[in-house]
Amino acid sequence: MIPHSAPSREFTQSNPVKQSGILAGLHLDLPLLSGLILLCSFGLIVLYSASNQSMPQVERQLIRLGLAFTVMVIVAQIPPQQLRYWSPWLFSIGILMLIAVLIFGHIGKGAQRWLDLGFFRFQPSELMKLAVPMMIAWFLSEARLPPDWRRLLIASLLIIAPVLMIAKQPDLGTSLLVASAGIFVLFLSGVRWRLIGSFIALIAALAPALWYLMRDYQRQRVLTFLNPESDPLGAGYHIIQSKIAIGSGGMYGKGWLNGTQSHLDFLPESSTDFIFAVLAEEFGLAGILILLAIYLFIILRGLYIATQAHDTYGRLLGGALTLVVFVYLFVNTGMVTGLLPVVGVPLPLVSYGGTSLVTLMAGFGILMSIHTHRKLLPT
Amino acid sequence: MPESSIKDHIQESRTLTHRAIVSAFIVMILLITLVLRLIHLQITNHDHFTTLSHENRVKLVPLPPTRGLIYDRNGVILAQNLPTHSLEITPEQVKDIDKTLTGLAQIIHITKDDLKRFQRLRKQKRRFDSIPIKVHLSEKEVARFAVNRHLFPGVDIQARLRRNYPQGEATAHVVGYVARINQKELGIINTSNYAGTSHIGKTGLEKTYEGILHGKVGMQQVEVNALGRVIRVLENQPPVPGKDIYLHIDAKLQAIATQAFGNKNGAAVAIDPKTGGVLALISKPGFDPNLFVEGISSAAYNALQKSDNNPLFDRALRGQYPPGSTAKPFIGLAGLETDTITFKKKKFCPGFYQLPKHEHKYRDWKKYGHGLTDMKKSIEQSCDVYYYNLAHDMGINKMSKFLSQFGFGEKTMIDLTGELRGLLPSREWKKETRNTAWYPGETIIMGIGQGYFLTTPLQLANATATLASKGMHKTPQIVKRITSQSKDETAIQTKSAQIPIIKQKNWDDMIFAMAQVVQGMRGTARHIRTKKYQIAAKTGTAQVFTVKQDEEYDEETVSEKMRDHALFIAFAPIKNPQIAVAVVVEHGGHGGSVAAPIARTIMDHYLLNSSTNKSPEPQ
Numbered sequence: 001m002i003p004h005s006a007p008s009r010e011f012t013q014s015n016p017v018k019q020s021g022i023l024a025g026l027h028l029d030l031p032l033l034s035g036l037i038l039l040c041s042f043g044l045i046v047l048y049s050a051s052n053q054s055m056p057q058v059e060r061q062l063i064r065l066g067l068a069f070t071v072m073v074i075v076a077q078i079p080p081q082q083l084r085y086w087s088p089w090l091f092s093i094g095i096l097m098l099i100a101v102l103i104f105g106h107i108g109k110g111a112q113r114w115l116d117l118g119f120f121r122f123q124p125s126e127l128m129k130l131a132v133p134m135m136i137a138w139f140l141s142e143a144r145l146p147p148d149w150r151r152l153l154i155a156s157l158l159i160i161a162p163v164l165m166i167a168k169q170p171d172l173g174t175s176l177l178v179a180s181a182g183i184f185v186l187f188l189s190g191v192r193w194r195l196i197g198s199f200i201a202l203i204a205a206l207a208p209a210l211w212y213l214m215r216d217y218q219r220q221r222v223l224t225f226l227n228p229e230s231d232p233l234g235a236g237y238h239i240i241q242s243k244i245a246i247g248s249g250g251m252y253g254k255g256w257l258n259g260t261q262s263h264l265d266f267l268p269e270s271s272t273d274f275i276f277a278v279l280a281e282e283f284g285l286a287g288i289l290i291l292l293a294i295y296l297f298i299i300l301r302g303l304y305i306a307t308q309a310h311d312t313y314g315r316l317l318g319g320a321l322t323l324v325v326f327v328y329l330f331v332n333t334g335m336v337t338g339l340l341p342v343v344g345v346p347l348p349l350v351s352y353g354g355t356s357l358v359t360l361m362a363g364f365g366i367l368m369s370i371h372t373h374r375k376l377l378p379t
Numbered sequence: 380m381p382e383s384s385i386k387d388h389i390q391e392s393r394t395l396t397h398r399a400i401v402s403a404f405i406v407m408i409l410l411i412t413l414v415l416r417l418i419h420l421q422i423t424n425h426d427h428f429t430t431l432s433h434e435n436r437v438k439l440v441p442l443p444p445t446r447g448l449i450y451d452r453n454g455v456i457l458a459q460n461l462p463t464h465s466l467e468i469t470p471e472q473v474k475d476i477d478k479t480l481t482g483l484a485q486i487i488h489i490t491k492d493d494l495k496r497f498q499r500l501r502k503q504k505r506r507f508d509s510i511p512i513k514v515h516l517s518e519k520e521v522a523r524f525a526v527n528r529h530l531f532p533g534v535d536i537q538a539r540l541r542r543n544y545p546q547g548e549a550t551a552h553v554v555g556y557v558a559r560i561n562q563k564e565l566g567i568i569n570t571s572n573y574a575g576t577s578h579i580g581k582t583g584l585e586k587t588y589e590g591i592l593h594g595k596v597g598m599q600q601v602e603v604n605a606l607g608r609v610i611r612v613l614e615n616q617p618p619v620p621g622k623d624i625y626l627h628i629d630a631k632l633q634a635i636a637t638q639a640f641g642n643k644n645g646a647a648v649a650i651d652p653k654t655g656g657v658l659a660l661i662s663k664p665g666f667d668p669n670l671f672v673e674g675i676s677s678a679a680y681n682a683l684q685k686s687d688n689n690p691l692f693d694r695a696l697r698g699q700y701p702p703g704s705t706a707k708p709f710i711g712l713a714g715l716e717t718d719t720i721t722f723k724k725k726k727f728c729p730g731f732y733q734l735p736k737h738e739h740k741y742r743d744w745k746k747y748g749h750g751l752t753d754m755k756k757s758i759e760q761s762c763d764v765y766y767y768n769l770a771h772d773m774g775i776n777k778m779s780k781f782l783s784q785f786g787f788g789e790k791t792m793i794d795l796t797g798e799l800r801g802l803l804p805s806r807e808w809k810k811e812t813r814n815t816a817w818y819p820g821e822t823i824i825m826g827i828g829q830g831y832f833l834t835t836p837l838q839l840a841n842a843t844a845t846l847a848s849k850g851m852h853k854t855p856q857i858v859k860r861i862t863s864q865s866k867d868e869t870a871i872q873t874k875s876a877q878i879p880i881i882k883q884k885n886w887d888d889m890i891f892a893m894a895q896v897v898q899g900m901r902g903t904a905r906h907i908r909t910k911k912y913q914i915a916a917k918t919g920t921a922q923v924f925t926v927k928q929d930e931e932y933d934e935e936t937v938s939e940k941m942r943d944h945a946l947f948i949a950f951a952p953i954k955n956p957q958i959a960v961a962v963v964v965e966h967g968g969h970g971g972s973v974a975a976p977i978a979r980t981i982m983d984h985y986l987l988n989s990s991t992n993k994s995p996e997p998q
Contacts, residue, residue: 144387144391145387145390145391145394146394184402187398187402188395188398188399188402189394189395190391190394190395190398241435243420243428244428244431244432244435245432246417246420246421246428247420247421247424247425247427247428247429247431247432248425248428248429248431248432248433249421250421250422250425250429251421251422251425260432260435260436260602261432261435261436264435264436264602264603264604264605264610265604265605265606266435266436266604266605280417280420280421284421285417285418285421285422288414288417288421289414292410292413292414296406296407296410299403299406300403303399303402303403306395306399307392307395307396307399312388312391312395315391315392315395316395319395319398319399319402323402323406326406326409330409330410330413333413334413337413337416337417337420338416339412339413339416
């Protein structure tokens with residue numbers, strides 16, 4: 001193991017312990033926590049409307065949020081060096097579970113994603129959203145940065161293997177998120193721009209090959225994305241109805257609980273993947289801008305935490321986890337507004353549903369840990 | 380720690396900070412892209428999507444109006460809307476459809492066809508739509524189901540209105556019928572006003588007064604969800620029911636007259652000369668209009684169409700018959716008014732007439748002639764030779780011009796569609812249509828209402844009414860008044876035009892002569908004489924085929940098809956005419972013996988039995 005690097009002098013000036021006694025004791029970052037609570041509260045308000053004022057559904061989401069925040073607080077207590085130490089193990093366990101899913105996986109929603117552990121069902125692909133960036137951050141921080149071509153190649157393989165396994169389940173959305181998490185670590189590690197350019201060129205060249213690897217329903221989604229009106233009652237229905245919901249919202253929206261598209265069931269998946277359209281319909285562009293401002297604040301705070309991290313591992317991981325949140329946001333909103341094809345990615349912390357919530361909050365827990373454990377490190 | 384490590388660390392930290400700033404920059408760019416996209420959707424195209432959203436959720440449900448009713452002059456109903464019941468199932472509310480169906484079959488007779496149609500509709504309709512399993516339930520079936528209703532949740536009886544014509548055959552041609560709107564009519568009607576309406580007037584008054592009877596469609600604006608289920612009513616604009624119409628027609632008279640024809644075919648029209656109101660309009664045989672309402676089977680329709688009796692043909696409006704001797708009073712009047720002859724002037728009738736320098740003999744119906752004949756005798760006994768002479772002396776031009784004032788050769792403009800104009804021949808007409816000259820012989824036979832001369836029974840009745848009122852020519856009118864739901868009434872005014880009279884006495888003389896047809900010792904219709912009121916009349920016989928020069932027409936030997944049409948016109952009472960009648964009995968033989976009793980029956984009923992609604996005595 002390579003010894004921990006010493007913090008540089010410039011970092012010692014900001015001392016999180018001074019912020020507040022309780023929060024610091026819990027290793028929580030107040031600005032980030034405030035942003036998250038604000039976002040979740042806003043999400044619950046929209047969910048109440050999107051679920052047709054179903055209080056039980058809101059309560060269930062509240063319980064999940066409670067659980068997710070608990071996970072965040074617990075993760076925040078774990079020092080980054082501990083996380084760093086666990087990274088290769090966590091990654092290996094994740095890979096083994098993915099193999100298990102491919103072999104024994106239960107059928108859920110037409111795809112093999114779940115692993116039944118007897119007392120609860122577990123989605124290993126969710127674990128990989130954290131394990132892959134942790135692994136890559138650990139692997140790259142073992143040597144000098146920017147990484148040489150050998151490390152880069154190994155890192156690429158470490159990303160591609162789980163991504164392919166997840167894509168095969170098939171779960172396009174999660175594999176996309178896992179891949180982007182890994183790629184962000186590479187990007188933040190300072191991979192040369194020339195290499196990044198070649199990579200983008202390679203992806204563009206491989207796109208046609210990707211077409212042949214896609215399942216029928218995935219191809220259909222791409223086709224529908226390119227021309228939703230070609231199948232207005234079938235695959236294009238989601239996008240058309242979602243655009244109607246957003247467009248009819250206008251500047252200030254139809255008002256809370258007054259969205260006709262969602263309340264009369266024209267909008268599919270209104271409380272999960274398409275909840276953004278409900279918000280756009282009822283609160284208009286004004287509501288959307290508030291939501292995006294909260295996200296932007298969280299993302300910028302996350303990036304700031306990454307830049308302030310005391311070691312390379314923390315910097316790479318913190319930055320990658322933050323940028324993944326943006327990928328969630330952009331893929332979801334891009335899909336709902338018709339900018340991107342329909343890919344099953346929820347609106348982070350707002351969409352109804354528990355699995356991604358816990359993973360996301362665990363990620364924020366890691367960020368808080370990175371930010372609040374610096375002082376305790378030996379200098 | 381080695382110095383290089385710290386250096387590396389600072390270097391790495393800088394790289395990451397740099398990359399983080401680049402990331403933040405890219406995040407900003409993508410967020411701006413997203414916001415631009417949202418502005419495009421929410422601001423630029425807001426109106427477009429608002430419209431789409433509105434169209435999504437708001438549906439218009441038409442509320443068809445109730446069709447107006449048709450009453451006769453005494454308030455007897457001729458066309459009504461009867462409820463018809465159908466048994467309907469809402470699949471969503473039924474737990475076990477098969478069990479429900481077997482249960483229903485035990486109390487109501489359900490055929491295999493019913494089941495087949497139900498299963499077919501079930502696939503097409505939505506789960507919450509109610510689907511008919513059996514239509515036209517009898518009252519017994521309705522009652523049986525009502526008792527057992529609690530056993531069948533999700534099954535209910537739905538009532539609709541169906542047009543019904545209680546008078547059936549007797550008023551079929553006047554009232555007409557409604558039937559399903561066909562493709563051709565869809566092109567003509569205002570489809571928005573017929574949204575939700577399945578039937579439209581096809582013939583008779585139902586067609587002529589369609590616009591008044593139909594009413595105005597109502598609209599319900601409802602909010603629906605994505606499945607099409609109605610969530611709530613946003614706006615309700617109730618339909619305006621069609622207006623009711625009251626006729627001049629007397630339903631009882633109509634029935635009695637129809638009956639009087641027995642098994643003979645023909646037509647009868649009775650008009651109130653004071654108003655032009657049509658009291659009866661009969662075309663025998665009739666048909667059952669109710670067959671058409673729910674869609675007549677093609678077999679039944681073919682049978683009606685191909686029948687030799689041609690029951691669908693409205694003889695009163697479209698039957699064109701030579702008027703025969705019933706034209707004589709009008710031609711006689713023409714002679715008087717044109718000073719061609721005087722009422723007292725006598726002509727000799729040897730039983731035939733010959734044009735100067737012509738061989739051809741125009742025969743009288745009486746083989747050895749009537750001897751010396753004046754106008755009174757010519758009408759009373761229907762002397763043909765007298766009118767051959769008169770026609771020849773008057774000439775076609777004067778005759779045609781005078782007759783046209785009675786409406787011959789023109790549509791009467793009655794408020795029913797489909798009437799034919801008959802034919803009043805003239806020199807110009809023959810030149811135009813046949814491109815030949817008018818021959819003197821054609822003038823001669825026109826004198827007795829033969830040749831090209833054709834009239835409809837309606838024209839004949841209307842001309843008789845004009846004569847009865849001494850030249851007051853009225854447009855015949857079936858509908859008397861129109862009543863809306865709010866009880867405001869519109870009385871229909873009949874149009875009239877006075878024929879310019881030169882000598883009042885001419886009309887009195889002709890009416891006196893017509894009275895002799897019934898009153899006179901040798902009157903051709905003397906057997907319908909009654910002491911209760913005085914009748915003025917004229918009998919007529921219209922040739923169906925021409926007897927050769929040296930043959931004699933013998934009613935007994937001629938087959939039914941070739942027998943002459945019997946005609947009769949009359950009005951009564953003479954001093955204050957209240958009814959004018961024209962009767963045509965196809966192949967009836969002589970007018971006096973067959974057609975006159977029918978006219979008498981009509982007048983008897985109207986003048987003696989029906990006490991109400993007659994036009995008032997003149998002050």
